Amino acid sequence: DAMVIQNPRYQVTQFGKPVTLSCSQTLNHNVMYWYQQKSSQAPKLLFHYYDKDFNNEADTPDNFQSRRPNTSFCFLDIRSPGLGDAAMYLCATSRDIPNQRFFGPGTRLTVL
């Protein structure tokens, strides 16, 4: 089945220690998104890749970076995680932007 896969499902890191979250997709969608969802809140878009073009949201902290080495993979890098970065991180894909997003299961990040 075509799908969006996120690894790992649970990630624990230490305060200030860089961490990378992974997303892959078999849908061959050209757009990939990263959302941050804190407890009891709606998902918040961090950035997205339209093909190879990176689009950052204005309020996304510089601490958050992303890489998309090919169509199938997209990574979220947190350079120096703070306690406030503990959240669920959701990856999503779509074929072009107006169309529906397909979400992965998420990675729950804990910062100690």
Add this chain to the structure above:
Amino acid sequence: GEDVEQSLFLSVREGDSSVINCTYTDSSSTYLYWYKQEPGAGLQLLTYIFSNMDMKQDQRLTVLLNKKDKHLSLRIADTQTGDSAIYFCAEILTGGGNKLTFGTGTQLKVEL
């Protein structure tokens, strides 16, 4: 504006119908979505409606759209315990770079 609001909590008895409501402020939305999120999981797309439609039915789910009042609702018939989750409405705004904007989420609790 991009505010999308939902009531925070809804409790129903198993077998009853659930109605989850959503109001939005931006009339330039094209697609409106309902997502379901179970504890610790990603977002599952339940259904969607195009902005030129008034109603869409899909098995136990009925979506009603009142564009005049900017009101969207999701009715779940014969609600089951497996329907307990958080439900997010979301809209894509043509005037906002086709950004997907989520509502605040409604926690549905189904009691026996």
